[in-house]
Amino acid sequence: MSTETVETTHEKEHGMSDAGYIRIALILGAITALEVTTYYVDFGPLFLPALLIMMAIKFVMVVSYFMHLKFDNKVFSFLFYAGLVLAVGVYAAFLATFHFFIR
């Protein structure tokens, strides 16, 4: 099988080429740089939402593209996101009992 054919087969199975992975990594690096900027530049009331949104974007990008969840069987997505949603729900409730969100 030629290199090109192997590359195409891999892309079909995993939805991304090596160049695509490098592009994703560059975007992740740029978002990280933006995140660090928020520590030094005053973004006012936008600071916290912007930081959390950037964190969520990075998280989803790594899970979807590097971990191939976007292109894989939906059962894997269910297993992982079920654990994640359960964790977020349980610990949000846990923090709420300590009045964490109304300080």
Place this chain on the structure above:
Amino acid sequence: MAETAHGHVGSTGISNVKLGMWAFLGSECLLFGGLISTYMLYRGRVTGGPRPSQIFDIPFTSVSSFVLLMSSLTMVLAVSAAHKDDDQKTNLWLTITALLGATFVGGQVYEFTAFYKEGLGFSTSLFGSSFYTLTGFHGVHVTVGIIMLMSLVGILKRSSVPGKKAEVVEMVGLYWHFVDIVWIIIFTLVYLIPV
């Protein structure tokens, strides 16, 4: 039980190994969720010793975070090379990933030493205890990942991979990426959001 290009498959038609790994990673979300929530609750509890803003070195941690993020890229390139049956490239990318991981752990050891010298011991305050527990657990996960990567390089060189080679590399890759996404959360919630 059938065997495909993706290893053993059960009645679901999907790889059992992969299914097990994703279930494991889902359960790891609960472990780190507990550690992160405890840190968030205790990060302001400083009765003695330095406060987070007095000791965190954001430029240093940012570089460490970038190093770990780039190790995810080298890992995915290793998985890609494994799917193309390119053993040489697979070994190269796995080794680079392990080196980047080792750089991250080295940075964490340096950071812990610097914090300790500045007066933040494990039992100095609730902030100290929860911080060291959370980041320490993550550091142990990265270290286990490095051991897995180096073992995989050794196994691949001896060509004695149990089961499908590409799938084994992919499983180690999933674990490595998970360690990276946990750090994405820790970096934002612990380091960048002030107390």
